[in-house]
Amino acid sequence: MSPEDLNQDAQIFLKRLKNDERNWVLKALTCIRRNFVDADIWTTGGVDSKYIDIRVGVKKPGKIKGRPLLYFQKIAGSKARLSLNSDYRDGAGIAATIDMSTSAGDVALNAWLGKLKLHLSEWPEAMSGDGNVPAKYGISEINKTEPDGTGLPPSVYDERIIPLNQILYGPPGTGKTFNTVTAAMEIVAPESVQNYNEHDPQSRQNLQTAFQQYLQSGQIVFCTFHQSFSYEDFVEGLRARSEQGQLQYAVEPGIFKQLCERAKLGTTAAEDPFDKAIAVLAELCSDPEARPVLSTRTGKKFEVEYEGSKTFRVFPKESTVHDAYYVANIELVRKLYQGHDKKGMYNPSYVEGMLKYLKEQCGLPTYQQAQSVAQERRNFVIIIDEINRGNVSRILGELITLIELGKRAGNAEELSVVLPYSKERFNIPSNVYIIGTMNTADRSLVGLDIALRRRFAFTEMAPNPDRLSNLNIGTLNIGELLRAINQRIEVLLDREHCIGHAYFLGLNEQSDLADLAYIFDHQIIPLLQEYFFEDWERISWVLNDQNKPDPAHRFIVEPTQADESVEVLFGKGAEALKNKRWRLNRGAFVLEQSFIGILPASKA
Structure with missing residues (x-):
């Protein structure tokens, strides 16, 4: 890239680098231009900002927002680095971040970019700009979202490229189905989510009302996969x-x-x-x-x-x-x-x-062919809840190939098939979006068909205890409570069986210990029973009962009645039998200290 291609901000960015770093960035930009001739290159930040970075992707001159795929950044204490946007990292098969120590020469850079180019075959629009350079944009607008100091780029980008096929996955209660509403509305009516605040009940109600209208119109379709759901359905x-x-x-x-x-x-x-x-x-x-x-x-x-x-x-x-x-x-x-x-x-x-x-x-006019240009047509969405509960390969059949971006109607590699019942030729248009949800506690993500995984972008919906950090029942912080429980589940089982924050979202400032006890008695403990196959000892470990000095605060206890002892039940010679019986201590549910005792000693 020549000096006349740079704007003032890009020049300042390069001046902040050491000579070897500066040469590496310029070399990397040249390699990027060679591999992605239509990509736009621009800067964010500015002379009045704490940071400047160079971005590569798609951005129209005169518009504040762009769609960056790559970031050149310089974080204090580290070398200048080139990072891949986190939304594209899954399945890329390359390092998410490189610098001059890992990719110093042209060969290494071109190898990394070559793999990226192959990975982006499903998202050709990610680098389909006008080949603009920083000088085309002038001085950057100040970007209000600054790096968090970790050296990684923001987790979402200015104007997100929405995948045609995506799956929201995570443990139960993490808001997967809840977030399909926002994801679908972002596709069919992006203006409706610009000022959306999921923490504001009225904002959520307005979005839900609009969502229902699109359901009624047929622009959004909702279904749930199950074992009886079939190709014919x-x-x-x-x-x-x-x-x-x-x-x-x-x-x-x-x-x-x-x-x-x-x-x-x-x-x-x-x-x-x-x-x-x-x-x-x-x-x-x-x-x-x-x-x-x-x-x-x-x-x-x-x-x-x-x-x-x-x-x-x-x-x-x-x-x-x-x-x-x-x-x-x-x-x-x-x-x-x-x-x-x-x-x-x-x-x-x-x-x-x-x-x-x-x-x-009946007023039917002369036929006008439906608009053929994808950008001029309305987008349509199908939401598949619990996608992994059905036999996905059997339900989709030959469509597992057709849902790929490159195989959609209107693309250079488009494909169509003859359907088995109607004998009609069928393809999938490029304005159809598929959003699925997957409960990882039901089936591990690794267990999914590889062909299915390759055709979907996966977004993890993890438990978010921070959503509950301002919620207290007495002196007990619910966010800390959930965090402690999930940390133990990760050790005893795995992270795919953690408990979602949604179980506790019904609590508010007016809630009391009885409300929390109801959630534990009727939702949390039955879920733990399912997770640990009635292994009550492990369940008691999750609830930290073994470290509660007062037995009255333990949720899971062993039988204590004399007539329930192993010796009484089995007689002499039964001393070798291990007592595996446990029962719920109902009295613990009404004591605040029982719940406080779930926290680690340092936070109790």
């Missing part, structure tokens, strides 16, 4: 129905296929002129005694009646059988409207007659 399958006393089987689209078909149109049903016209026709059919009379292209009269979902019943006027009817599928009418050939359609004459009536009587 998600993509398409055969459904039995009774018509005039006869059992008929028809191919019905699943929830994901319906979402994709709607996304290809780029509009919701409320905005789609075809759906509006169908709604008018359905309203005209509401009186069974005055069904609308339509005609085929050859002039044959028939009446229609709306059956619901995507089907109309067709009653030929000339039929000799009373109320004999055929079926006309709305999607076939739509396809004919869009210009598809009617050859091979079921009851094509009636389908054509319905389309004619929709145009003449």
